[in-house]
Amino acid sequence: MKLNPSESPEVLLRLNEVLRRFPVSKSSWWQGVKDQRYPAPVRIGARAVAWQESEINDLIRQCCKAEANS
DSSP states (O other): OOOOOOOOOEEEEEEEEHHHSOOOOHHHHHHHTTSSSSSSOOOETTTTTEHHHHHHHHHHHHHHHHHHHH
């Protein structure tokens, strides 16, 4: 896949970094993924997953908007 010069590759975040940015417990995070409240992970290896930074940032923005409207 070729990227345009203006496009940067997507940054992937491992679970610990996701939880630093969106502070919930691991079990709550995985339940949210299962319930489709949180983004699904991307498989990066046989036993490793990560999340796209842009999807995590979108989730944080959505939560901030919901809190502001409450």
